[in-house]
Amino acid sequence: MTDRYDLLTIVQTIQILLQTTIPTTADDWSIARFSLLTELLRAHRSADQQVAFNVVARDRDPPGQPDSLLSRLDESEFDQLWLFAVDTGDGLSAEDCAGITRFRRSGRGLLVTRDHMDLGSSLCSLGGVGKAHHFHTRNIDPDPARRVIDDPYTTEISWPNFHSGANGDFQHVTIVGPTHPVLANADSPTGAIRYLPAHPHEGAVGAPADEPARVIARGQSKATGNSFNLAVAFEASTNGGRAIAQSTFHHFADYNWDARHGAPSFVTEAPGNGMQTDPHALRDTQRYVVNVALWLADAL
Numbered sequence: 471m472t473d474r475y476d477l478l479t480i481v482q483t484i485q486i487l488l489q490t491t492i493p494t495t496a497d498d499w500s501i502a503r504f505s506l507l508t509e510l511l512r513a514h515r516s517a518d519q520q521v522a523f524n525v526v527a528r529d530r531d532p533p534g535q536p537d538s539l540l541s542r543l544d545e546s547e548f549d550q551l552w553l554f555a556v557d558t559g560d561g562l563s564a565e566d567c568a569g570i571t572r573f574r575r576s577g578r579g580l581l582v583t584r585d586h587m588d589l590g591s592s593l594c595s596l597g598g599v600g601k602a603h604h605f606h607t608r609n610i611d612p613d614p615a616r617r618v619i620d621d622p623y624t625t626e627i628s629w630p631n632f633h634s635g636a637n638g639d640f641q642h643v644t645i646v647g648p649t650h651p652v653l654a655n656a657d658s659p660t661g662a663i664r665y666l667p668a669h670p671h672e673g674a675v676g677a678p679a680d681e682p683a684r685v686i687a688r689g690q691s692k693a694t695g696n697s698f699n700l701a702v703a704f705e706a707s708t709n710g711g712r713a714i715a716q717s718t719f720h721h722f723a724d725y726n727w728d729a730r731h732g733a734p735s736f737v738t739e740a741p742g743n744g745m746q747t748d749p750h751a752l753r754d755t756q757r758y759v760v761n762v763a764l765w766l767a768d769a770l
Contacts, residue, residue: 483520483521483522483523483524484522484523484524484549484550484763484764484767484769485523485524485526485547485548485549485550486511486523486524486525486526486548486549486550486551486552486763487525487526487528487539487543487546487548487550487551487552488501488504488507488508488511488525488526488527488528488552488554489501489527489528489529489530489539489540489551489552489553489554490504490528490529490530490553490554490555490556490561491530491553491554491555491556491557491561491562491590491592491593492529492530492556492557492561493529493530493531493532493533494529495529497734497735497736498556498734499554499556499719499723499734500529500556501527501528501529501554503723503724503725503731503733503734504527504554504722504723504724505527505724505731506724506727506728506731507722507723507724507727507759508525508527510756510759510760511523511525511759511760511763512524512525514760514763522763522764523763526548530561530566533560533561535563536563536565536566536569537562537563537565537566540562540566540569540570541563541565541566541568541569542569543569543570543572543573544569544572544573544575544576546573548573548578549578549579549766549767550578550579550580550581550763550766550767551570551573551578551579551580551581552581552583552722553570553580553581553582553583553593554583554719554722555582555583555584555585555589555590555591555592555593555719556584556585556589556590556719557589557590557592558588558589559588559591559592559608560592561590561592561593562592562593562595562596564595567592567593567595567596567597567600570596571596571597571598571710574597574598574599574709574710574711574713575597575709575710575711576710576711577706577710577711578710578711579711579712579713579765579766579767580599580710580711580712580713580714580766581713581714581716581762581766582596582599582600582602582603582713582714582715582716583715583716583717583718583719583721583722584603584605584673584717584718584719585669585671585672585673585718585719585720586621586627586630586631586671586672586673586718587605587606587627587628587629587630587631587671587673588605588606588607588608589673590603590605590673590719591603591605591607591608591609594608594609597709597710598678598681598704598709598710598713599704599713599715601678601681602675602676602677602678602681602683602702602704602715603673603674603675603715604616604630604673604674604675604676605630605673605674606628606629606630611630611674611676612676616629616630616674616698617629617630619631620632620633620671620691620693620694620696620698621633621670621671621691621693622693623670623693623739624670624671624738624739627671629674630672630673630674630698631670631671631672631673632671632672632673632674632689632691632696632698632717633670633671633672633691633692633693633694634668634669634670634672634689634690634691634692634698635668635669635670635692635742635744636668636670636739636740636741636742636744637667637668637669637670637720637725637726637729637733637737637739637741637742638667638668638725638726638728638729638741638742638743638744638745638746639667639668639741639742639743639744639745640665640666640667640668640744640745640748640751640755641665641666641667641668641689641690641692642664642665642689642690643662643663643664643665643666643687643688643689643700643754644687644688644689644690644697645662645663645686645687646684646685646686646687646688647684647685647686649661649662650686650687650703651761651765651770652686652701652703652714652758652761652762652765652770653686653687653758653761654761655754655757655761657753657757658750658754663687663754663757663758663761664750664754665748665750665751665754665755666687666689666700666721666751666754666755666758667720667721667723667726667727667745667751667755668692668726668742668744669718669720669721669726670739672689672698672700672717672718672720673717673718674698674699674717675699675700675701675702675715675716675717676699676702677702681704681707681709682704682705682707682709683702683703683704683705683713683715684702684703685699685701685702686701686702686703687699687700687701688700689717698717699717700716700717700721701714701715701716701717702714702715706768711766712765712766712768713766714762714766721755722759725737725741726745727745727752727755728745728746729741729742729743729745730746
């Protein structure tokens with residue numbers, strides 16, 4: 471994708487780490503299932519046709535010890551980390567969380583995303599951004615009204631589990647407050663992102679009161695009609711660099727961009743194909759991804 475929206479010239483290639491919280495496992499949400507995201511970022515060119523992003527995509531080291539990269543991430547040359555918390559609660563060690571927290575406190579960018587219930591709850595220990603993620607048993611949503619089951623179809627999954635639609639379909643995005651730069655799209659009739667991939671049971675995010683953060687986008691449940699937060703943006707401050715907390719990693723997974731790529735065997739819900747039948751949905755998603763990468767690098 472050639473970018474026509476860069477507000478600042480990219481003076482050097484932005485170094486991005488795409489990272490999961492599980493070891494490489496064929497029948498799980500390993501980093502190989504985010505290949506379309508990886509390819510999109512690697513192919514992106516700036517307005518002067520320079521490579522915009524150098525992308526490293528990896529799974530974590532085997533559990534039982536600190537991850538060799540995450541635990542010392544602040545010592546690396548990466549400019550931003552996109553963390554896909556796909557674990558069941560033990561994906562990050564205390565040393566990993568400390569390394570990532572130091573990384574952000576050095577002024578670098580962070581996107582952190584998870585999924586339903588307690589999936590990815592190991593990220594709760596992350597400084598600042600971890601507090602934006604609410605789970606079933608950790609950092610529970612302060613609003614009791616939101617501690618209820620939203621998706622009534624996959625009954626083994628409890629709250630938070632907001633039902634935005636089938637995997638492979640898209641959902642409509644509601645902009646919250648002034649349009650944040652990551653949601654801008656000059657090619658859209660509204661000037662903003664209108665669609666993101668859907669998922670049957672998204673997680674819960676909110677803006678911590680003690681951080682320079684705000685909710686920037688909401689979705690609406692197709693099961694209950696209730697609204698829920700899709701993304702929270704953190705501005706750079708003395709607490710650290712820019713950051714995004716996202717309600718589900720499924721906004722970035724191959725299966726949700728194109729269900730023909732397949733999913734792990736434990737995924738039982740029937741997929742949709744809306745992302746293929748409406749090209750605007752995929753283009754909006756791709757625009758959002760590039761916007762986030764540029765904004766985290768202070769290049770948007």
